Amino acid sequence: MAKADMDTLQLACIQIAIALLLLTQAKSTTEDTSAVRPNNTVPSCIAGERSALLAFRAGLSDPTNLLPSWKGDDCCRWKGVYCSNRTSHVVRLDLRGPGYRTGNESRQVLAGNISSSLLGLHHLRYLDLSYNRFDKMQIPEFMGSLHQLRYLDLSWSQFIGRIPPQLGNLSNLQYLNLDTISYVSVDSSFHRGTYSTDITWLSRLTSLEHLDMTGVNLSTIVHWLRVVNMLPTLKVLRLIHCQLRISPDSLDISSNGFYGPFPDAIGNMTSIVELDLSDNNLVGMIPFNMKNLCNLETLDFSVNNINGSIAELFHRLPSCSRNNLQWLSLHHNNLTGSLPTTAVERLSNLSWLDLHHNKLTGHVPVWIGELKQLMMLDLSYNNLDGVIHEGHLSRLDMLEELRLSDNSIAITVSPTWVPPFSLGTIELRSCQLGPKFPMWLRWQTHVMSLDISNTSINDIIPDWFWTAASSVMSLNIRNNQITGFLPSTMEFMRAKQMDFSSNQLGGPIPKLPITLTNLDLSRNNLVGPLPLDFGAPGLENLFLYNNMISGAIPSSLCKLRSLQSLDLSRNNLNGPITDCPVNESSTNMTDLSIVNLSFGNNNLSGEFPSLLQKCPRLIFLDLGHNQFSGALPAWIGEKLSSLSFLRLRSNMFHGQIPVELTKLVNLQYLDLAYNNISGCIPRSIVNCTGMIQKGDNSDELLYGFTSGTRLFPENELVDNADSVTVLTKGQERLYTGGIIDMVNLDLSCNSLTGEIPEEISTLMELKNLNLSWNNFNGKIPENVGALMQVESLDLSHNDLSGEIPSSLSALTSLSCLNLSYNNLRGRIPTGNQLQTLEDPTYIYIGNPGLCGPLSVNCSSQPEPIPGENHGDASGDLVSFFLAMGSGYVMGLWVVFCTFLFKRRWRVSWYSLCDSLYDWVYVQVAVTWTSFRAEING
Structure with a gap:
């Protein structure tokens, strides 16, 4: 059964797939069963046909010499040329490119022009030029004169322009594949692919059994269904991403696919075997006359907007095909209600049942357990409840995939129950499995993907689990109350990604599997030092935050050249961060791949780590709440040019803010609070365009901050984001995924002096500006009102003087303001936003020279002299x-x-x-x- 690979298509075209398969296999579409690759007993090819082939090759571009054998007198021995064993005529030409084997159509392929010399092959019945690169070229019209053709495949060869209607002359054609897509060619010019404004020529292909026009623009075609119905022998029809209209009187085309109700004409296709209308916007209930589709084997209406009762939909399935229907896929719709209590008579031969991402409620019916041919069951992402017991599972001998995640289902079986199946995929996230560890998993020794996260398990992890899970590639047990230790044999497992976070696992970290790329052990009780040899050279993401890991950070991290995200925050690590050893810094291994690095909330010490000079791709860096000291190095601006988030708060850094720091044009989050930084704010802070305008690097930011944090796509939040807090609006606030939108400048609690530079008013994307508890003097910048995005502004506890700028009242996003304990004077500005701020008295306290609202009336007596006796x-x-x-x-x-x-x-x-x-x-x-x-x- 063919399934469209929609992931490879990047244009939002329209999809419709109506694939027709018969119960009996049609005779081979290859031209002549006697056509074989010649051996020593086969005579040489006919001279005229040899000349035609040489002329054809002369028009081709073959820079990589894919056809080196095309020389000599015997063309029947040439690569891709097949001759009749009986007549020596060339009957088959198979020059398919290598892209179909690798998924990479850009590899060595044929290009150039297709010569009309092919017309000299009068007996040619099979022509395959697919997966080549005939870009900027239309399909030649002369192909319509190859009257003996039974098989023609021109797919994925980057043809453009109109499909020649002359192809309708190929009355013997049984297989036609014109699959094409819009694409960008090697010279970066954009091509629109192929199109047709009239497909009536198809009706003349009376022998056609297989038609694939995927990606051909047919948006102007209205009566395509009538044309298709004129093909009496058609078995397979693929019209995916063709921008079709289903019918002229009810549906129009849109950029999102078909919309409107399901066409009743579907019920008239009584010979249909496979029906695929997935990934559109069809609404309502399926037609009642679908009961007539007695030959139906495959039904895929997934990713639409089917609404109504699931029981009613099951009622409309063809009862006459009870022994035929094998595949039923309705995922990502709006089906509601409970599954019917009886339906097995319609589905007794079902091998695939996919209903995930709907709005189903109620219990899982017992008749599911009667589907003895069932191989895949997916009911995840619904609102199902109740209990699944052995009666649901004991007869499913063929079951290979069980997906029930994100329901309120309790799986209750006897501890001694031995399942009849051997599953490859088990996804039970958020179901009720606990409190004891599910013993039936012991017998599932061939699982490739196992997800039992958030399943209320409160138990010690048994030794047999590590044996059973030794072949698992993707393992997720997060968010339970699982205790115990990681096994010493962990290095012999085959996993690529593991998520054990949010449990109570203890003990040290053992050597990791050599195949591992992603590991999350955060929020556990792990102790001891980090391993000197992690054992996973391909590790890309490592999260160990919120544990009790102690000791120094080992230099073995330098061996993890693929590591992109590393979070060791909130542990007991201590000591300085040493640079990579000399033998780890050879010419071909200079730079690390780290993008996201967090060492915050430990006891690390020493100067700013020189190791970071080897991390040019670094986007997010958190060293906050440690004991680092010394001056900030000037090389930050040069070596860390990609840095967007820099968090160094609560350390012992001193010295001035290096001017080179403002070379970080992408910097949008700078937190140097609670250090001993002195000097002035560099006026070149205007170079930090990440604080001035929203950059075009949002994708890079999202990648940098969330890189690998969602080891399992279904996990709800960016896990390591909970180690990021921002002091804003007078309190520390927790930021999760939204941190990538946070534009923050926090220099509070330092020893900065001088005036607040007027240039700071140009940082218009700032949401949080905190300069409190410093020694700033002079006036508040007059254009502070230009900070239109600012939500929290704190300039308290400084030595600022002068009047409060009236532009402050223009800050419509402002929700927290603190100007207390300065030497401000004059009238307090008024404005709608200023009048809504909480605790307004606290905002201006400690400024005896202020008057106006919430203070001394500006027209009343002068402010009293402190200490003056009034009786x-x-x-x-x-x-x-x-x-x-x-x-x-x-x-x-x-x-x-x-x-x-x-x-x-x-x-x-x-x-x-x-x-x-x-x-x-x-x-x-x-x-x-x-x-x-x-x-x-």
């Missing part, structure tokens, strides 16, 4: 506040002296004290204002 009552109040403040300060000094010995305690305590101080200040200010009003009143 006995006020003096007592001031004394009270001084006493309370003194006690507060003394308490702070005690804590400060204590926390000199623990940096992390110090950072956390200062954050708490800051909040308490703000609260006390507000209370004092409110009380003072009330008291003054009482006295003045």
Whole structure:
């Protein structure tokens, strides 16, 4: 059965596949059963035909000498030439290119012109020129004069232009393949492929049994179905991506395929064997007259918009074909309701049942277990519930694939039950298997793909599981409560990808399988050092975050030359990150392939790792919450030119922000908070265009950040994103997949000085700007209102002066603003957005020179001088506040002296004290204002 490979087609053309297969195999379409490749007993070919072949070859371009044997007198011995064993006439010419074997049609192929000298082959019955490169060339009209042809295959040879109607003269033709696609040729020019505006010539091919016009543009053809029905011997019809109209009175063509109801004409095709209308936008229920399709073996209506009851759809299946229907695929539709309680009489010969991605509810009926020929059962991505027990499974001896993921199904079988089947695919994600480890998996020793993630297993992993899973290529047991240890024999498994994350596995990490490319062991209880020899040289993605791994980062990581994503954050790693050994830095092994690297939240130390100079493809780098020190190196701007996300917060870096850092034009996320960075903000920050405009590298960003993180495509979230938090809107917020859209500049809690450069107002894509807790002076940039995307702006705890720019009121996206504890003065600007901010008093606190809303009325008395006596009552109040403040300060000094010995305690305590101080200040200010009003009143 032929299935269209839609993944290879990149244009959103329209698909319809109506493939007709008969129960009996038709006679071979090859020309003459006596046509053989000559041997020593076969006479030489006829001279005239030899001359025709040489003239044909002269028109071809054969730069790689694919036809070296085309020389000498005996053309019957030439490659691809077949002569009749009886008459010596050339009857078959098979010059199919090598692309069909490799899937790569760009390999060595024939090109050039197709000479009309082929007309000299009067007895030619078979011609195959497929998988070559005849680009910029139309199908020659003279081919319609090869009257003896039974077989003609011109597919995938990059012809363009109109299909010649002269092909209708080939009345003996039994096989015609014109499969073509739109494509970009080697010189980057775009070709539209082939088309036809009139296919009435097809009706003259009265012997045709197989017709494939995939990719031929037939968008102007209306009555194509009537023409097709005039082919009395047609068995296979493929009209995939042809932009067809189904009928002139109800459906139109669109860029997304057919739309509208299913055509009733389908029910008139009573001889049809295979019916494929998948990947369109057909709506409603299938026609009732489909009951008439008694010969139907294959029905594929997947990826449409069928709605209504699944029970009603089953009722409309042809009951007269109960012994014929073998393949039923209805996935990715909108079918609802419960599966019928009885249906086995219509489906007793079914080998393929695919209903995934619908809206089915209710229980899985027991009659599923009566489908003794069933090889594939896919009910995943529905809303099914209830229990599947041994009665559903004990007769499915032929079953090879069981897919039930993302339902609420409980699989309840006896611990001693031995399945009759040997499965190759088991996908049971989010079903109920636990709490005990499912013992029946012990007998599934030939599984290639196993997914039992999120199945409520709360048990120690048995030893037999590692034996049973030794041949599994894709293994997923994530998000359970599985305990135990990884086996010492793990290196002998055959897996390419493993996801054991979010469990309670302990012990050290053993040597990994040599075939492994993706491994996720995050959120477990793994201990011990990283292995000195990972044992998986092809490893591409490694996630070990949120464990208790200790020790140094071994230099063996340098051997993982294919590694793209590495996340070791939130462990107990310590020590410096050493450079690769000299013997790992040979000429042909200079650079690493890492794109996504996270070492955050460990105890790593030393200077900025020089190892990173060997990571030119790095897009995401997180070294935050460690003990790195020293100055930021200037080579960052040169060696890490692809960097978009740089997170170095909560370390001990010092020195100035290197100007070279602003050479990172893709940089959109820079977090240097909680260090000891000094100096000014470089005005060349305007070079970071990633903060100024949305770049055209979104695909690269998505790849860089999510590279390998979704080891299994069905996993819902980008797992390693939970190690990325952003201090915004006054609190640390967790970012998952949306981090790639976050444009952030956080330089808070450093020792930066000077004015805030006016150039910072050009970073118009910023969503979070935090410059708090520094020593900035001067005015707030006047054009700060140009930051139209900013959602959180924090300039608090600096020495800023002057008035608040009125442009601030233009920030319509602003939801969090903090200008507290500066020396700002003048009127507070008003605006619709500013009036909606939470806790408005806190925004401006600590700026005694401000007036207006939420502060002193600008037209009232001058601001009182701090400490001025306003009577006995006020003096007592001031004394009270001084006493309370003194006690507060003394308490702070005690804590400060204590926390000199623990940096992390110090950072956390200062954050708490800051909040308490703000609260006390507000209370004092409110009380003072009330008291003054009482006295003045």
